[in-house]
Amino acid sequence: MTIKYYWEDFTPGRVFETATRSLAEDDITRFAREYDPQSYHTDVDAAKNSPYGGLIASGWQTCGVTMRLMCDGYLLETSCVGSPGLEELRWLKPVRPGDALRLRSTVLETTPSAKQPNRGTVLFLWETLNQNSEVVLSMRGRQMFLRRTPA
């Protein structure tokens, strides 16, 4: 795939917005059986009697959907070479079957690499919103990108 965005293209304040993606009840229970088998993620009936009042997606699956939205939205067209990690991750609202999720990525800060002249780091605010425009997941994290023009 052709690279459209390099490190230089992520300027502070720039915002990327994506299309939507949703999780069916089956997607939620299948993921949870493998990675997060708490009963409010795996069992519709048990979930009704939980504090959440119904089935909700594992927060880690919401992270996965967020990553997929990012990939489809713009990341696969970038020179991304991975991520060292996240400063903060917050699950702000439950995600329920059928919720239509979309991602808003905001560039907070960019830093050239001190060691590698051909790359730089970008700090993002990633917010995942549902169909009511409520932020369900918020993360601050870094990704590394190759530079169009090495320093």
Place this chain on the structure above:
Amino acid sequence: MSHKYYWEDFYLGQVRESGGYSLSEDEIIEFARTYDPQPFHTDREKAKQSFFGGLIASGWQTASLCMRMICDVYLLEAASLGSPGVDEVRWVKPVRPGDTLHLKTTVLETRASRSRPDMGTVRSRSEVYNQHGELVMHMSGVGMFRRRKPGAD
């Protein structure tokens, strides 16, 4: 349902460790096709040409597997009320097909809720190691738990 662990059962410095969990190449590719289709997670040949020199697991799959280990080690037996989030997630080393991972989780802080006398929070640092004893990922997360005796202290 009765639970084995309530908020009072967590204490500063408490350590729990899991057995080994392996990730196969197929599991890495299947996860990545759905959640993180970057070529170094989905395509063995392209991954060889990448910065990583071979297929590696999505960091989200490592984090999800860390969650599974937390579930198996204590969370499914605990009066858990969920989590508001995690801090300082670090993907320190790539996870490759066939790697066997295990968890070490340490309690950093326990705190009674001011607004809810039936609840308390526990902050833990979870570390994931590979079969060579190398740290591949760590994070610091908060869990909310029911109290055995609401507002007892």
